[in-house]
Amino acid sequence: MRVSVIGAGVAGLVAATELAERGATVTVLERGASVGAEACSWFAGGMLAPWCERESAEEAVVVRGRLALDWWPRHFAGTVRAGTLVVAPARDAAELHRFARRTAHFTSLDQDGVAALEPDLAGRFRSGLFFAEEAHLDPRAALAALAAGLAARGVDLRLGVDADTTEVAADAIVDSRGFAAREQLKDLRGVRGEMVIVRSTEIHLTRPVRFLHPRIPLYIVPRSEGRFMIGATMIESDHRGPMTVRSALELLNAAYAVHPAFAEAEIVEFGANVRPAFPDNLPRVTRDGDILRLNGLYRHGFLLSPSLAQQAADILLPVEVTA
Structure with missing residues (x-):
C-alpha cells in the first residue's frame, strides 16, 4: 500500500513510522523547511505522564497513554524513564x-x-x-530521531511541500496537519x-x-x-x-x-x-474515503500519538492474528 502522510509533527511522524513498520510504502509531506518546526509539538514539554494527566483528563488518556511508555524507548534512545x-x-x-x-x-x-x-x-x-513509572523526552531530538529512522527505512520525506489532500496521489492519505485541518474538521x-x-x-x-x-x-x-x-x-x-x-x-x-x-x-x-x-479534548481518527484524519491531540501529543497511530495503522493495514 502507498500511503502519503501530510504533516511532519509528532502525529505524522509516529503514524509514518507505524505504517512503514507494517510494510507500507510511505511518503511524508511537510510544508515547513524542517521536520516539526511548524508543528505545536516543536514547543511541547515531551512528558510521558499518563497518570499525572489524569488529574485534568479522561481515563482514556491513561489507558491510551500507557502505550507511549513502551513505544518511545523503542524508537528514541533519548527517552528518560525517571518518573x-x-x-x-x-x-x-x-x-x-x-x-x-x-x-x-x-x-x-x-x-x-x-x-x-x-x-x-x-x-x-x-x-x-x-x-x-512516567518518563520524558526532548521533543525536538525525538522528532529528528523519528525522521532519521524513517529515512533508514526508505521513507520519502519531502520538506517545503504545502500539500492538500485533494492533490495527493496514493492508495491512502493520512492527514495529520493539526490545527491547519480546521476547514475539514469543523469542531476543531x-x-x-x-x-x-x-x-x-x-x-x-x-x-x-x-x-x-x-x-x-x-x-x-x-x-x-x-x-x-x-x-x-x-x-x-x-x-x-x-x-x-x-x-x-x-x-x-x-x-x-x-x-x-x-x-x-x-x-x-x-x-x-x-x-x-476537539470539544472533549480527546484525539480522533476519522475516515473520509481514502483519507484518514488524525487530529485533536490537544496537550497530549507525545503521550497519545503512538495510540492514535496504531489505530490508524489497524484501519489501513490490519495485523493478521493466527490461532
Whole structure:
C-alpha cells in the first residue's frame, strides 16, 4: 500500500513510522523547511505522564497513554524513564491532596523523600508525589530521531511541500496537519500554549517537576546542557502570535518559586503555538474515503500519538492474528 502522510509533527511522524513498520510504502509531506518546526509539538514539554494527566483528563488518556511508555524507548534512545515529581508550596497543600485524589500510581513523599529524589530541592517542599513509572523526552531530538529512522527505512520525506489532500496521489492519505485541518474538521478548536527555555548551571533536576499552584501551575522539564523547558499555559485562543508579557512573567515567577536559581538563568527561547483540540479534548481518527484524519491531540501529543497511530495503522493495514 502507498500511503502519503501530510504533516511532519509528532502525529505524522509516529503514524509514518507505524505504517512503514507494517510494510507500507510511505511518503511524508511537510510544508515547513524542517521536520516539526511548524508543528505545536516543536514547543511541547515531551512528558510521558499518563497518570499525572489524569488529574485534568479522561481515563482514556491513561489507558491510551500507557502505550507511549513502551513505544518511545523503542524508537528514541533519548527517552528518560525517571518518573515525575509533583510538589506544592506548604500554603497550597490542599492542591497536592486534590491532585492525589484524582490520580494514581504514585508514592507520597515527605520533605526528606523530595530531597532524596531531587537534592537541589532539599528543604523547599514539605511533601510531594512521585510517579515513578512516567518518563520524558526532548521533543525536538525525538522528532529528528523519528525522521532519521524513517529515512533508514526508505521513507520519502519531502520538506517545503504545502500539500492538500485533494492533490495527493496514493492508495491512502493520512492527514495529520493539526490545527491547519480546521476547514475539514469543523469542531476543531485552538488552545494556545506558551513556553520558555532557560539555561542554568546552578540547579540540576533529574525528572520533570510539576509545581501546583491555584493560579500558576507549571512544569519544569530538564533537557541537555543545563537547559530547562518551563510551560503550562492553556489559553482558549487560536492566536499564533508571540508569547505575551503576562505569560512570561507568570511562568518565570513560578519557576523562581520552585528554586531561586532560576532568577539567574539565561533565557534561551520563548515560544508559542496552537494545539488542536476537539470539544472533549480527546484525539480522533476519522475516515473520509481514502483519507484518514488524525487530529485533536490537544496537550497530549507525545503521550497519545503512538495510540492514535496504531489505530490508524489497524484501519489501513490490519495485523493478521493466527490461532
